[in-house]
Amino acid sequence: MSSPASSKSDPAWFQALFPAPLPRAEGDKAVIAGRNYVRKNGLVREQELVSSAQKQTEETFGFKWKRRDTFESPASLTRMREWLLERYSDVAKAPWLKDGAVVLDAGCGAGMSGLELFREALPRIHYVGADISEAADVAAQRFREAGVPGAFFQADLVKLPLKPHSLDAIFSEGVLHHTDSTFGAIKALAPLLKPGGHFCFYVYKKKGPIREFTDDYIRDKMQVVSPQEGWDLMMPLTKLGKVLGDLKLEIEVPDDITLLEIPKGKVDIQRLFYWHVFKAFHRPDFTLDEMNHINFDWYAPANAYRQTPEQVRAWCAEIGLEVEREVVEDAGITIVGRLRG
DSSP states (O other): OOOOOOGGGSOHHHHTTSSSOOOOSTTOEEEETTEEEEEETTEEEEOSOOOHHHHHHHHHHHHHHHOGGGTOSHHHHHHHHHHHHHHHOOGGGOTTSOTTOEEEEETOTTSHHHHHHHGGGGGGSEEEEEESSTHHHHHHHHHHHHTOOOEEEEOOGGGOOOOTTOEEEEEEESOGGGSSOHHHHHHHHGGGEEEEEEEEEEEEBOOOHHHHHHHHHHHHHHTTSOHHHHHHHHHHHHHHHHHHHHHOOEEEEOSOBTTTTBOOEEEEHHHHHHHHTOOOOOOTTSOHHHHHHHHHHHHSOSOOOOBOHHHHHHHHHHHTEEEEEEEEOSSEEEEEEEEOO
């Protein structure tokens, strides 16, 4: 059996991001930026407890990302890559992503988005994944299996022990809204960027009144059960979404329903429910477990804040982020911005 990794195997560029030496051997501890860290199962991990909501989020996502069969099919990965490219464009080929650039994936999960969006650039950049949950272990394993370099650690992304102005880019795909404060997370991460560095992120967008009510109602129900129980509770909703999608039934909404923020026009019955009543993802090339993964991802975390485009623009202005690309969808808001020098 191979021994756990120690800091001797940590790349020099990774060690240089921290203001103090990392724990070296398995079980070693260190205080970095006033917080306690330990090396366990090869990765450096924060020891402090997080808020109760964040603790629940940590457990939820640790459970979800360990179910690799629910997101690793060719259909699932292709869908993710296409959606990432639509929103961020091909940032792996962006002129600002120089050779040797240090890129933080803040809330890397299992590395799904990082691998799909940055895959072509990974051999020439320094990718570091940080996650509050043990999904960081899954990400490290998936990077090894893909034969691409990366460094990983487990910590609360709003209290990362990295040196100020040490990063060339930050990528945070669908994570900031799962912290105790979306804007608080943005403000905590921005100082880690070098002047002129890029911040790429996606956050949830506020929905119409019925969907907002339903989302909060279901999410409250999910907080009092275990992750496995929540997964099982979600499955009947997922099956209903499949039934609605398989109908392939289009209806005409005759007029704008301004009271409920439902626009007029032709709409598939599944999408009408999906955007305006409850999230029940459907794709004909996905398995039930893959669709349930996406629904669970939405409803299970205690923290799942939704924002308006106006709020996000104001936040970017406050931290000095010049927005170079903005994509606003019904689902969320994607930003590619450059920190003013």
